[in-house]
Amino acid sequence: MSTWTDNLTMETMAKERANPPFDVRKMSIEHHGSESDLVKKEKFMLEASRDPVFYSADIYDLTKDQIRERTMQRIQRLAHYVTSESVDDFQKRMELMSLLDPGLWTRLGVHYGLFLGAIRSGATPNQFSYWMEKGVIACQGMFGCFGMTELAHGSNVAGLETTAHFDAQTDEFVIHTPNLGATKWWIGGAAQTATHCSVFAQLIVKGKRYGTKTFIVPLRDPKSFQLLPGINIGDIGKKMGRDGIDNGYIQFTNVRIPRAYMLMKHTQVTRDGEVREPPLQQLTYGALLQGRTAMVADAANTAKKALTISVRYAAARRQFKSDAKAQYETQILDYPIHQRRLMPLVAQAVAFGYTALELQRLFEETSQALEALEPGDPNLEATIEKLKETHSTSAGLKAFCTWATLETIDRSRQACGGHGYSSYNGFANMHADFAVHCTWEGDNTILALQAGRFLISAYQDALDGKEQVSAGTKYLNNIEQVLAAKCESDEALDTLDGIDRGWATVAAHAVKKASEDYQACLKA
Amino acid sequence: MSTWTDNLTMETMAKERANPPFDVRKMSIEHHGSESDLVKKEKFMLEASRDPVFYSADIYDLTKDQIRERTMQRIQRLAHYVTSESVDDFQKRMELMSLLDPGLWTRLGVHYGLFLGAIRSGATPNQFSYWMEKGVIACQGMFGCFGMTELAHGSNVAGLETTAHFDAQTDEFVIHTPNLGATKWWIGGAAQTATHCSVFAQLIVKGKRYGTKTFIVPLRDPKSFQLLPGINIGDIGKKMGRDGIDNGYIQFTNVRIPRAYMLMKHTQVTRDGEVREPPLQQLTYGALLQGRTAMVADAANTAKKALTISVRYAAARRQFKSDAKAQYETQILDYPIHQRRLMPLVAQAVAFGYTALELQRLFEETSQALEALEPGDPNLEATIEKLKETHSTSAGLKAFCTWATLETIDRSRQACGGHGYSSYNGFANMHADFAVHCTWEGDNTILALQAGRFLISAYQDALDGKEQVSAGTKYLNNIEQVLAAKCESDEALDTLDGIDRGWATVAAHAVKKASEDYQACLKA
């Protein structure tokens, strides 16, 4: 009666893989943007899979402290690559690292993305060289953390309360935590590994407040790792996931740093305590975009990873006979309901992949435009528009893609029945690690509201006949026609142009409805 | 500028709690069914909160093995209560234990709910006494596990392949695992702690198969805990959650048990190998309902726990000033969008609580009717109808409530921003522990399909003019009128009767649509 054979799973998989109706290699190339990028990623994957430092099969049974130690061993190994390969190559390597070890990715993201990113976007050329020479690239003598969030303030960055008083007598800033709520909280790397922190604090000069600026504050002696005077640090301990990164809290008690440790590309404080503010405040926020852009790519990659497991399992798993005379039970992938559970998610993950490539392109274009700006530049207005668009697009996509991927992970888990619940099959950690993407670098609800605000105001502009310059909202031009458009024929939806026009109408109606609902709320 | 005071949180909470617009105690009594039940639960909570064995604040940093040890210490403590208090009291205590330690709850649920439940529903009175005397109630000398699922078969219980051959010569059954796929898998308690297993195996007598029956198979010597001959057991290891229970796999190699170890209330095998099958197979499945019923209550309780944390936090957390002149930042609970995120979930959790009380009542009624049945009983048909209704209602509710609660937990976490991600705030483990509820004791998709099948066939019956006897589908009687009914006035929805009729129409339309879609699928 039994039809069990020990080889059945392997035979089934081989059969599923045989004779695909399309060229798999060609599709992979498309997914990764180009053949050279795909080949690079394959090379990086091979290197990681053979390197004992990246051995991960035992990770499920390690304690938080063991996982943290492993993170540091891996960082030591990656420091080798960062000094020997191009930034672009290293970024691709990092993108894969997130699939392998999200805690490690975060620890490096905090250092290279947030800490170094803060320096890159906020330092003068001289300051930049100064910190480079301290060893920030090779993580030698300088390993950074990013000190924005406080116990009482996360989303409301303007409300941060850590103070940076300028002491004109000694030409120093005094960094201070005025109350418990102002304790820096969640700071990744602070608990054990960071030597320096980019601290967001209220600049106060001669009693006047100038808002939140960034200061590089040494935390530990880079040799002994002893805390420096005035620095109190604690460990935030066990988290839902990403235990590989040592999140901590920091209190500063009258910590003195040289004036030059304030990043002064935008706002400057002179030796006499004169404060020069930048002409355009909004140009200073470009640096926050990189994290969100990376997270959209990470959402796509993680969704694909989860679905690779669940779709493969669905092909191999058999449960119930649909036909009593069949030799084997039915592969669960052949049940229409199972296809409905997984296939739309596959399509979505693929779409996220292309979205990520496109957002990366937009981000790079915007960054270059920002860096090329000169005083009195004729491109100023266009660049500001571009920045606004990149802001709201990355905000909306970060929220949408991370929410959807978190759901994809759990649906994939459930599609694997009981086996999805074993840690060794990957979903447990994947979910726990990924979940924080909905919260950090802009809480998803807040980001969704920002994207919504941008769309509603674009819609109002469109109604007022103002032309949309942002590529992302161009579909709102000729709004009356777009709203009234009907699909001419089923065939129209077989062309890219037809799909494009279809989406324009769908999106315009969605924005119109949101806009009208919003107006109604305001009136109520 | 700062408005931080160390007492602000406590003051805010005190203010929120002052002057509630309704009698909180009265509401609690309603939620728990009666004042005496509420008082009992408060007593149990107090006992657990003061008992060092139930100290849980350090749980987040323990290893899997430490957590398992703690489970056993707690079981030792609970064994004291189980022998000294009524079944009903102990069940209430257990309901609370799930909020405190879901792994512990599971270990006890496997023993008392599944293992003992299998004996209770499947044993003859003599067999029942026999196992009682072995110490099953006090977990003395007998600690059970439930061996249904195999590596290759979970949902398809009829496809299980473990065999139980009757050996007429020795008057024994031979329990055997014929192939790798037939390895019992996921069995909670098997890895380390169980002495006996209720094994589901194919009964084979004189070469003829009689389907899946239940056999009590000793696994370990109750003193030395050494595995008995022919028993191979392995540990399933790290899971997404509930590491307090030791899930294992079991292979049987020609394990011999006395004939009397087969549970023979329904099917009997005589000394000569004659097999007597029960007149009504469906009456044997009543035992599976208890777990689902308990899980609906657990979903309600867990959702309330998650929401207690997130709503309290929303009252105390302030972020951004809605009005520049306000003394403090706005409590996030005062943002309409935050209310929309949490309040519908609160309403749902409360509704789940009442649903659970009602399902418990239905379950008890059905169990009593089943136990009271005599051969040739005039109540037979009505009881079978009741059983069918209880089956499909508990299946649908288990799926719906566990899915919704899993979502409630993660939404609650996200509503707490970064702090939701700290393990110490409870959501991480709550989510990981709860997630398995969507999979075990009937995979939710399969259960939803079963509930759907029941509803669609009830709808067909209603169309055919056949009267609905089940209370749960009575709204389908007079189907034409119910479908055509319109709400007379807004006031009608302020009365219970009006709401009831409103739901009847909504539900009837939903079932109609499902039914028509299903028919369309069949034709396509």
Ligand SMILES: Cc1cc2nc3c(=O)[nH]c(=O)nc-3n(C[C@H](O)[C@H](O)[C@H](O)COP(=O)(O)OP(=O)(O)OC[C@H]3O[C@@H](n4cnc5c(N)ncnc54)[C@H](O)[C@@H]3O)c2cc1C
């Ligand atoms: C694992 C982890 C690592 C982190 N690492 C770092 C780090 O290295 N450096 C760093 O600086 N920070 C770090 N953070 C902090 C993170 O950036 C913040 O948690 C995040 O910005 C959200 O802020 P919050 O936690 O204060 O939430 P809050 O801003 O308090 O929000 C709480 C809830 O209220 C809602 N809400 C808030 N305001 C409004 C409003 N106006 N209208 C409606 N709803 C509102 C939000 O949607 C959210 O659900 C980390 C966080 C975590 C969890």
Ligand SMILES: Cc1cc2nc3c(=O)[nH]c(=O)nc-3n(C[C@H](O)[C@H](O)[C@H](O)COP(=O)(O)OP(=O)(O)OC[C@H]3O[C@@H](n4cnc5c(N)ncnc54)[C@H](O)[C@@H]3O)c2cc1C
């Ligand atoms: C932590 C844990 C503890 C457990 N403890 C025990 C225990 O103590 N004793 C015990 O006996 N068992 C136990 N189980 C097993 C549990 O009962 C099974 O995992 C569950 O019944 C699902 O079976 P499965 O895992 O084989 O999934 P499968 O039945 O293989 O289902 C896999 C997937 O396919 C889908 N699917 C299956 N059939 C169909 C179909 N016909 N149409 C459409 N979709 C379909 C399902 O929806 C599911 O998503 C435990 C499981 C876990 C995770």
